[in-house]
Amino acid sequence: MASLNSDEWRAICDKFTNALRLTDTESRNDPENDPFRSKYNARELLREIYCSLKSFEGGDGEEETGPDSSNQPPPEQPVDGQREDAFTQGFCGDSPEGMRAAKLGAVEYYLGVNHVETEELSAGQEHLMNCMKLLDRCRVSSENVSLGIHVRNQLGILWAGRDETETAQGFLETAESIYQQYMKEDGTPPTDMTEYFSAEESMLTHQERTKKFELAYTHTMYYLAQVYQNLGQTERAATYCHSTLQRQLQLNQFNPMEWALNAATLSQYYITKGRYMEGRHCLAAATVISGLAGDAPSEAAAQESKHLCDRERERREHLRQKRAEIARCWIKYCLNLMQDAKKLLEDNIGELDTDRQDELKRERRRQEEEEEKGRKTTLLFGSEDTFDSITSVEEKVLCLIPLDFTEARAVFLVGQNYVTQAKEYFQMDGYVTDHIEILQDHSALFQGLAFFEEDLERRCKMHKRRVDMLEPICNDLNSQYYLLIRRQLMFELAEIYNEMMDLKLTLANSQTDSQSLDNHTIKKCNHLCAASAKHYQMFLDSMCSPDGKSPEHLEEEVLRPALVARFRVARLHSKLISSLPTVQLDNLNKSLENYKYVVQYCETHPEAAAAAETELELSKEMVGLLPLKINRIKARMAANN
C-alpha cells in the first residue's frame, strides 16, 4: 500500500487551507464580471487533493467507487431514508478504511459545495452524493458525524431549490436523527471536517469542536423550519423556528438585535394562534436580548448624536427603530388579549355578560393550578444569565385573558406604556403611516377597556379620548396619499360618536323618569348624533367620483362598511330631536332616503344582501314605516296652517 510521506501530506494540507481561504475570503473580492474566479481556483486545488488521496492511499484495490469509476451502478434514487443501521454496520469510523472514506468524503463535500455555489447544480449533487456513499460504508462515529450532517444540510438546500421539498425533507430529517442518536450514544465533541487536513498542532479544542458541530445542527433546524413552512406545516415550522432561536441563544451564536426581532415576530405567530403564554415569553426574551445590542439611546441622546459620525448615528437610529418595532409587537399582544376578552365576555348586544364572567373566573382558578405544569412543558428561552431577566419582564403583564376591569386596566396600562415608547421613534413627522397605526391601536386599547367600565359617564370619557387622538389627524391627513387610512379613521370616528350618543341617551333615560329630556341633554345628543352622521357621510363621500356621484358598484372590501354607514346615517337622522316640524320632516326624509338606498342596492346587487343581513331587514321595515310617520307630520303641519 503506497502511502504519503509527511512532505506530501504537508503539501495536501497547505492546498486544503488555500482552497478554504479562496472560497471563504478571497471570493468576496472577485470582480463583477468574473464572479467565481476564486471559487474556480479553489476547485482546482480540491481536485488535486482528491487525485493525490486516490493515488497514494487507494492501494487496497478491491472496490473503487470514485466519481471516475466506469463500473458504477446506475444512480440510485437520491432519497436518504432513515438508516437504522448507521450506528451498527460498516467500517469503524476510526479504522484506516473509515478515516480514508471520511477524508475522501470531505473533499467530495467541498467539491460539491463549490459546484453548487458556482451554479453547476447537477455536478454539485453528484459530488455530494459521492460523499454520502463514502460515509455510508462506515458507522457513524465522532470522526464522521459532523461531515454526515453537513452533507445532508447541503443536499437539503439543493433539493429544496428544485422544488423537491419532500426529498429535501428526507435528508434534513436524517441529519436531525443522526445528531440526536449520536448525542445519546456517544456525545463526545466530534472531529470537524477541516481537521482531516490539519497538522497535529492545529487541531481544534474540544470547545471549538462542539461549537462547530452544534452550529451545523442549528442550521439543520433552520432549514427544517423552512421546509415545513414550504410544506404548509405551520405549527411544525413554528416549533423549529423556536428551537433554532433557543439553540442560538444557548450556544451564544446570535446577533442580538436580529435575534430579538425574530423572537418578536414569532410572538406574533403565537398571538394569532391565541397562545399568549408563548407569545409573552417570546416578547420578554426579545426585550431582554435587544438590550444586549447596545445602549438604548433616548430622544435627547439622539439629538446629541448629531455630532457623531454618520455610521454611528445610523447604527443608533437602527437600534431605536428596532426597539420601537418590538414595542409595537407588545402593543399587539395587549390589544389581542383585550379583544379576546371582549369576544369571550360580551352578550348579544355587546355588553358584559356577568354570568359568563363568573363562570370564566371559576374556570380560571382551576387553570391557575395547572399553569405550573403547563409551563414546564413549554419550550422556554434563556441561557443561564438571561433567564431571570426574561422572567421578570414576563411578570409585568398577564398572559391570561383579563376577566374584570382591574385586570383589563393592568393590560391596558402596559399596552399604553408601549404606545408611548413606540411613538417616541415613530413620530408623525417622518412616519405617518406607522404613527397612525400606533394611535389606532391606542384607540382600540381604550375601546377594550371601556367595555369593562361600568360607570357610563366614565366610559363616555374614554371614548372621548379616542376622538381626541383621532379626529385632528383625520382632518389634517392628505386624502390623496392617505385615502385608505382616512377611510378607516372616518369610520372609526363615526362609530365612536355613535357609541357616545347611545351612552348619553341611556344615561339620560335612566336619570329621568319621563321621556322628556332637558335642553342641555338634547343639545348634547344632537351634537353627537350629527358628528357621527357627518363622519359616516365623509366615509361614503370618499368613494364618490370627482363629480360627486356615488359608485354604482361597491368594491368587495368596502361593501359592508358602505351599507352599514348608509344604515347608520338613516338611523342617526331619525334619532335627531327637534320640536320644529319642518326640521323633523327634513330629518325623516333623509333617513328614509338612506334606508331606501340600502334596500335598493341589495335589490340590484343580490350578492350584497348577505353582507348586511340585519341592516337590510331593518331597512326594509323602516322603508315601510317611515312614510306613515312622515305623512302624519305633514298632516299635522297642514292642520296647523
Next chain:
Amino acid sequence: TLLAASGDGDSIKVFVRVRPLTQGTGLTTDGDQSLCLMVTSPSTIRLLSKPEPRTFTYDHVADMDTSQDAVFNSVAKNIVESCINGYNGTIFAYGQTGSGKTFTMLGPSELDNFTDELRGVIPRSFEYLFFLINQEVERSPKSKRFLCKCSFIEIYNEQIYDLLDTASASLFLRENIKKGVFVEGAVEKFVSSAPEAYQVLSMGWRNRRVASTSMNRESSRSHAVFTMTLESKETINEVVNIRMSQLNLVDLAGSERQKDTHTEGSRLKEASSINRSLMCLGQVIMALVDVSNGKNRHICYRDSKLTFLLRDSLGGNAKTYIIANVHPGSKCFGETLSTLHFAQRAKLIKNKAVINEDTQGNVR
C-alpha cells in the same frame, strides 16, 4: 381607446409587449429563430409550453409590430390626463434584461431627437403633459398656473441614491402628513417644457448602476424611479385652489435580478457566511403569521423600499400601468414564463381598505 372601455374599476392594468427577434445585439438568443409564444388576440398571449400550451390574458397584449405611438396611446395617455386632473399615476416597466424595457420607455438609446418615431413612452408623456398644461393655461390664462418638478432616484441593494446628485450619500424615505411618502433630500429640478424634462431624465439615466452578468450582457441592477410632481394653482374669486399630483415612471431592475423577492418559490434561505446570522428566519416566521383570522399583529420586517415608496400606486387611489416586456425567443422561455406570471399576479394587487368595524350584533 381600449383603456376607456375597461373603466376605472381596477387600479392596476397590465400591458404585455412582445419585442421582435433581434440579431447582433449580444443577446443569448442570437441566431435562434424559434418562438416560444404567440399573440392570439389583443388581450391574450399563448405560451408554447409543454405538454400543453398555456394562454394568459391581460388588459392588452402588443405584438412585435406594435408602434411606439400605439403603446403610448394605450398605456400613458390616460394616465397623463388624470395627472392634470390631480390624480397620481405610475407606469412600471418590467421584464428580463434585453426584453425591450428601455426601448419601450425611452426609445433607441442613442436617441436625442424628440421627433423620432421611435421615441418611447417617457418622451411622449412629457410632450403630452406639457401640451395639456399649455392648453389649460391658454384656456384660463389669468387664473391657472402650473409648477413642474422632477426628481430621479435609484434603489440598489435596498439603498436609495440620487441620480441627479451622484455625490450624495444614500438617502432615506420619509412620510409627511401633507406630502405622503418622499425621499428626504432628493434633488428636485424645476422644468417648464418637455425638452427640459427629458434633459433631466437623460442626465440621471447615465448615472445608473449597470453591470455585466454571467450571461455576458448589460443588465440594470437597480430600480430607477423618475418622479414628476405637478402642482396646479387655480384662483377663482380670490380663493386659491391648489392641487398636487405625481407621475412616477419606474424602470425595474432586470427581472432575472429579482430572485430575492417574490419569484423565488420554495428555495431555502441559507445561513449567512457569518455564523451568527440567520437573518432570514424572520422571513420564515413572517410567512407563518396569519392575517386571515382577523387578529391584529405587527411584523418587524418592513416592505422593500420600492414598494413603500410606490405603495400608493400599488392598488391605492392612483392609476397604474405595468408594462411587461417579453422576448419571444424560445431560449427565453423560462424568463418569459416568470414575467407572465408576475404580470398576472400584479393584477391581483389590491390595497385593501380594511375598516375597523365591529361586526354585527350591535344594532340597537
